Amino acid sequence: MHSGCPRRAGGSARWRSASRRWPPHSPRARRCAMRPEWSYAQLQARADALAARLAAAGARGRVALLLGHDRAMVAGLLGTLRAGCAYVPLDPYAPRARQEQLLADAGATAIVTDTLRLAAAPWLDASGLPLVLADAQDGPALPPPPMPADPAAPAYLLFTSGTTGRPQPVEQAQGNVLGLVGTWASQLGITPDDRLALFSGYGYDAAVQDLFGALLNGAAVHCLDLRGSLSAPELVDRVAEQGVTILHCTPTVYRWLFGGRVTCDQDLSRVRLVVLGGEEARRSDLDLFKLRFRRGARFVNGLGLTECTTVLQYFADHDTRVLGEKLPVGLPVPGVEVRVIDDGWQGEVEIASPWLAHGCGPRYRSGDRLRRLPDGQWQFAGRTDRQLKLRGIRVEPGEVEAALAQDTSIREAAVIATELDGEELLAAYVVPAAAFDEAATRRWLRKRLPEYMVPGLFIPLAELPRRANGKLDAAALPAPGRPAVAAAVPARNEIERRLLELWAGVLGRADFGVHDDFFALGGHSLLATRLIARVRDAFALELPLLALFEAPTIAGMAQALERTAARPPDPALPALRRRSGRSGA
Template identity: 35%
Template sequence: MSMTPDQQQLGQGAVSVSPFPGERTVHGLFEDWADRAPDAPALAFGAVALTYRELDERANRLAHHLLAAGVGPEARVGLCSRDENWIVGALAALKAGACFVPLDPSYPAERLEYMCRDAGVGFVLRAGGHGTEIPGRHVDLDTLDLAGQPSTRPRVRVGPQSLAYVMYTSGSTGGPKGVAVTHRNIVRLARSADAIEVRPTDTAVQAANISFDAATLETWGALLNGARLVGLGKDELLVAQRLRGALTAYGVDVLFLPTSLLRQVAAEDPAVFAGVRHLSFGGEQADARTIASLGAHCPDTELVNLYGPTEITVYATAHRCTAQTGADRIVPIGHPAANSAVYLLDEQLRPVPDGTAGEMFLGGAGVARGYLGRAALTAQRFLPDPFAVEPGARMYRTGDLARRRADGALEFLGRVDRQVKVRGHRVEPAEIEDALRALPGVVEVAVVADRAAHGDTRLLAYVVLEGADPAAVRAELSERLPAYLVPAVFTQLAKLPLNPNGKVDLSALPVPAADAAAPATELTAAQRAVLDVWQEALGRAVDGGAEADFFAIGGNSIDAARVRSRLSAAHGVDVPLQLLFDHPTVATLATALAGLASAPAATAAPVPVGVGAGRDVADLLAEFER
């Protein structure tokens, strides 16, 4: 591809370069801090607290165990845990020369099996009773005795281009695809301190589920900079007053939240983050009013909007929201982050002028190796970077559209294809459609996204069925896909609308009809009050029967937080979020609320990561990922 000097300038002007230790490894930089400040606090997860020396030695012993078991260079080690064990396991895998594969415990067994099979996982490190259904060789970290293993660091040759982890994202070809990320990619993220500065005296939060690449930012952003990493209880994140208490109790300085969760917390109490020095967010388009409200209530908190897909290692652009006001309609995604490049190109891969929409191509040191085991797809999405000075550099084709403003900031405009963001997730509707077509009784299907009344994006499924009903289809789909991929609303049609070319006409799909509410006589006053709150939180009418299940009708964890807040205000008591998960129907929740109102008030204590069994807050909060 030949370019004029002006075109070359347009491309090269979108690069941000900053010195960083790109020749080092993730565990090597962590070990530097273990040597420099061995007694400094490294982890605090519930009752478990480890210094940098203790974390280093614990990971060393586990690494020696893995090496003795035959783990070799770039071997894939699965991690299935919610507590500090996943960080110990990740460090141990890296020290052994292997890479880790995050396996979110909330995912259905079929999904976890697919990921392990696709990645070629040989060992699964698990803890907290999770991962027992995953086939293969297991190491139970809760019972493993490592006393006989040396605490010294293994002597294994690992370089900056060695594989560090494989993280799975939604795929348009019928299954998730594994993004292969190197040590150098992570080091660029953690040690290029322009958008996010983490100090050795800081306390940072690890709250994202391990299959969400924000966990990379949280974990290594802290541990490669000498900071303390605190595991925040999952249910605390969804209840504003509990989040405020936890942030204060732990003295949190640095925090990341998915944009959708930030919106929910800010709506309930925008001053929650007033004591946090740095608050970053990302995963979907930010709401200008929310950011303006946060700025007014948290004047000393730096608010940073991050943008970037998993393939670029968490984020490639950042926008400091200091000057954001209520009059600003759009929150930009900002400028290239350190050692990142952003090119806006046309269909011929030529730079477009400022103010003109173009597809975003991302370059720099964050560009991942590619898709594991998918050479053809890697070649389609990871292209040679014609603007880079570094020989052999590549750029990632995002499929996102943006334009550059006069001040140089980028504005996100949407997608080239059907990919959508749902509560921070990157979702390919084609993957859901393929999974639905594989179910008995499903003849035709189309999946689209729309905006709910409260501003969050929801998935809608339109199905043509034979010998099946939508409720049964939804239940079976929930056994195969993670919660974030299960549509909130299923609409049964006699046939799908087609355009003149014989393809499904997505624009002609009907707006889902509101379910007819049951007559008020079928419900008690308490049950009707519960149903009214549900409908307000969901932004739509729902089946008013007493046996209606909140999650079966499409409610999610963010919706549950809205319900909890409204019920607390209506009943004058602090309604525990877990109450909604334990009593998900109209009838059972109404009864539980009556009992709660008559019980003595109790003070809720912080819940460590991993507490709870079955269907709980931690499971549903796992809906957040890119």
């Protein structure tokens, strides 16, 4: 990296040193966060002010963030570090029970939120923790706290799905973040002329790469919200309009954004790097890159993990030829040593890096399996355990099974990943204690788990198949199939009729009624975003994604639309505003 600050400094000091390189009125000043833009100086001022408010509130140790995907989030994150605290990101779409569990497990001493999130989560007032608003515009001017400078101090605590039935915390030190981000920036050649698209939510390590990869190198970062109201074509419009040069996302998001059409009217000529990670990439992803991006741009695939963000990287271009359907994940990045334990050519990977997360030791066995290709590159070869990647997000089936075990209507359960109609999803095999009520089980899980961990399929069984040693015989589980919808209730008015058509277009099926659950019908978060975009265009109303999570039926969505048309927006939800715009999803 090129921030000009000694490596022994902490992350906040490195950022402050980088921000000083771009004076407020320089041509590159307005380059840190878009819509509307903030200069580095403006962002630094917001972060300093928030750090002062945190210090005045007595915050120390870990501070929880409950924020959106916008510039207030960036200021909240940097302000927390500036206050000498580690940030703990909370998903605003997660159920209250999940958020409260993470707050308790993290030992948070304060919560940074904004006006919108506070209105949507009034229970925060009863948490007993100081609340600091990241979007506050007034208040007394307070001196910022002393600049933290300890590279061993924690930077963040991220929670991933856990094997024990509870979320697994991963804590990373500021010095390690600087080392990882420095390698990332060096590998990609990030300069002040770059503009990075931030698709990843702030609760994932990919956001650390993009945010700090940009901000510590004088580049711009553009927050593009996958769970907002924009359709896929509109998000690609933003990529083109804002001159994004580095596009980093999961393969699932990449296919959703660019796989719908082989030609487009957006100018993507400024994109010089397309970087994929988080889940397995295919040869067809490289083929799509060759169709959609200019010759001279480069394609990057890789393998990383929350405990060590970047481990392997593979670079390709328009002339690269790949044999087989899987793409390589490449070679170890500088500073990281990769060893395959079994025979040196194929087996479980052991990682040695000075930047491993707290508690991993000098060498870490990740559970990933690798296979060495004839040219020396590595290829992902599965897992040694049950861990899954679902649309780029780590899921431990044991955590979902533990939540099901707390439901008194379920005697036992087993959760696996499966593919149905081209979509990867979780399938839960359940042994009910009495008659199985799928809707009630879904409601139970939605109150405890984030949406991506709620199984898309439930298959009731009289008993789970077992081997002679009593362990689950996963191979003997019946093949899952999409259950037929019984007694579908037809549309009762024009709004429900139009919604039925929109749902059918997104889900690729029409055998359902107004009381059937979107997610039980095969929906997931990206399809939900597509549906919301189409509903918005059909009704000229901007319905928040949260509304679908809270009432995932046509009847519930129709009621939300009727309320929106009849009265001002509900202040407890993101704004429902009338609008018109281009269609497409």
